[in-house]
Amino acid sequence: MEFLKMSGLTVVVLVKNEELNIVDVINNAHCVSPNVLIVDSGSSDNTVSLAEANGAKVVYREWDNDFSAQRNFALKHVDTEWVLYLDADERLDDKLCDAIKNAIGGNVAKQYSIMRKIHAFGFEYKHGIFKPDEVLRLFPTKAVHWENKVHERPVCDLPKERLAGFIEHYTYNSWQQWWDKAGKYTTIWAEDSFAKGKRTSLGACLGHAVYGFLRAYIIQLGFIDGWSGLYSSLQHFIYTMMKYLKLYELQSKK
Template identity: 65%
Template sequence: MSNLTVVILTKNEEKNIVDVIHNAKQVTETVLIVDSGSTDNTVALAEANGAKVVYRAWDNDFGAQRNFALQHVTTKWVLYLDADERLNSKIVEAIKMTATADEQKQYSIKRKSVAFGQEFNYGVLKPDFVPRLFKTKNVHWVNKVHEKPVCEDKLEVLDGYIEHYTYTGWQQWLHKFDQYTTIWAVDSYAKGKRVNLTKAFGHAVFGFIQMAILKKGILDGGMGLAMSCNHFFYTLMKYLKLIELQRKGEN
């Protein structure tokens, strides 16, 4: 019996689900899908390809979805993988060795992003390191959007990387833009965060400078500049939505 479960969150991922399950099965036979109400063939395809599927209604809380998964994991180790991510051969071997060694640690994995048919090396979508492999009983997640794990085990980086096939088109980007900015604004308002227009524009301008210049987004060419501009609007919009909630709360 495997001592590792791969957890994948889904909603309408029929284009990705078969490939990601087959990819996950390179490290374990135990694949858990947490579906939030797919209306396409995601669930049927997942079950047909040997994954266990559980359901949790979507409530705009990514951290809660990941924590819900832990209730259904019975193995010592848990690895989180998104439906649009793939493990490369080197990280597959590193994960299998790590799960066998069974040390009291958590592990981060390098992630490379491909969007709109281009691999990014700088700026918004530059390669990053994401903690993904944990002892099941030692981790929980916080934040509704841009969720992060809380784990006290020593953090190490595994060899290899995840290929992240993110935005395939602008309609998909706009959908996530609207979804993420709304979740952030509602959550921030509930936590007591307040802002004005001057600060909103200040955050947005700094966000552009950070991505285009400090993180060298312009070195990714026209698309790198475009993504830096998009980050300006993303940052501005999440604060504008917060301001909108503030105004409604005052009436």
């Protein structure tokens, strides 16, 4: 098959309890490479068995609230020249698959970004906090590492180029799913920020949250998406307030 020519690329997916997504994301990744590396952080469902049954290699790293550590750990198990990071609920469209193949085939020392469309609560967002965003995902393996425990970012000194096509991100399908993830992410952010010396006040907590809402709803045109734009902006208000209040709580206890 054509994708067997792409042996210079490994697609990395971080997972925990992703049995509903794991088969689809592996099949999608196989459109650009036969090499799929699953980094599992302790799944208790059928994620690992399904991944192995569908041709992926699975490695384990215990979850310690550090997304960058998971991504850097994956690099130790990648033996191809290129690495592509994909989340379990993301899919590459056909145009992007072709662009990835061309980029790898050209073998130019660059890092590549991709535009990502967000699908949440049954709606495809075009504006606001969930508007399409640009993410860096494709790198020469030896030229990248990751930093920050949550909202992690890649560090790579190579020139950047954006690929054609999109990642379709099928994220939150229920309010409870969003609430659970927001709770985990804000806790990690607060603990990491506190450890780095960041401090706040109750007034600043409110100020950051209000600005976050106004930025999402007005500056980023969330109001154009109607009710979906309004409640996604309110979600961002709550998320921002939570993470700063948790930081304030930590510093008060100390």
